[in-house]
Amino acid sequence: MRLDQFVANSSGLSRKEAKRAIAGGEVTVNGETCTAANTQLPRDVQVVLAGEPLALPGERYLMMNKPAGVVSATTDSDHPTALDLLPTELTRNLHIAGRLDADTTGLLLLTTDGQWSHRVTSPRTDCPKTYRVTLSEPLTSRAVRELEQGVHLHSDSKPTRPAQVDILGESTIDLTISEGRYHQVKRMLAAVGGHVEALHRLQIGAVLLDPALEPGGYRELTRAEKNSLG
Numbered sequence: 001m002r003l004d005q006f007v008a009n010s011s012g013l014s015r016k017e018a019k020r021a022i023a024g025g026e027v028t029v030n031g032e033t034c035t036a037a038n039t040q041l042p043r044d045v046q047v048v049l050a051g052e053p054l055a056l057p058g059e060r061y062l063m064m065n066k067p068a069g070v071v072s073a074t075t076d077s078d079h080p081t082a083l084d085l086l087p088t089e090l091t092r093n094l095h096i097a098g099r100l101d102a103d104t105t106g107l108l109l110l111t112t113d114g115q116w117s118h119r120v121t122s123p124r125t126d127c128p129k130t131y132r133v134t135l136s137e138p139l140t141s142r143a144v145r146e147l148e149q150g151v152h153l154h155s156d157s158k159p160t161r162p163a164q165v166d167i168l169g170e171s172t173i174d175l176t177i178s179e180g181r182y183h184q185v186k187r188m189l190a191a192v193g194g195h196v197e198a199l200h201r202l203q204i205g206a207v208l209l210d211p212a213l214e215p216g217g218y219r220e221l222t223r224a225e226k227n228s229l230g
């Protein structure tokens, strides 16, 4: 799509006003001012008008408190999916931005906006995610140090990025990581001699799981929440 068309469709400006805003240097594309209205936008682009990130109308952005036993997929023949918990009219073109294992609970983001979900999940954007981890045994101080420094996961070439560990109790920690490798939290804990009994995602970037949401509950993200993630 052309830049002026995207700006007009997503901001409510007319095409002429959009062209004027672009020519006037009010629009950035992936952080760079772009004054050419005919620029063809690549995939996964972020367009900002006068400091306000733009999204095409009709896009939906939801958070859900995912219950255990529900899979982070749009369809599954054997298990209920996160989309099965939503009214059908909300599910069209919806996908999950950052999966959770079936037995993991907590903050799940769902959207129709592929560019936004790409920014949320891309390893390049470094978006931190915080998990409440219940362990079968307390962690040793050496294990905590290892998590904080980065650990080697079996069959991965690079160590994990340094994580933040907040010790909440004997066998409960909050772990903040900024990657999204396969089963990352469980594998990190296993690599330092721990075993995860329960895992619950509390936060992605600045977006906190709404404590008013019961398991299976959902709500639209506020504009500020949506914009904070891209």
Ligand code: URA
Pocket: 099, 100, 101, 102, 104, 182, 183, 184, 185, 186, 187, 199
């Ligand atoms: N890490 C895991 O091991 N599982 C999840 O569901 C999320 C992060």
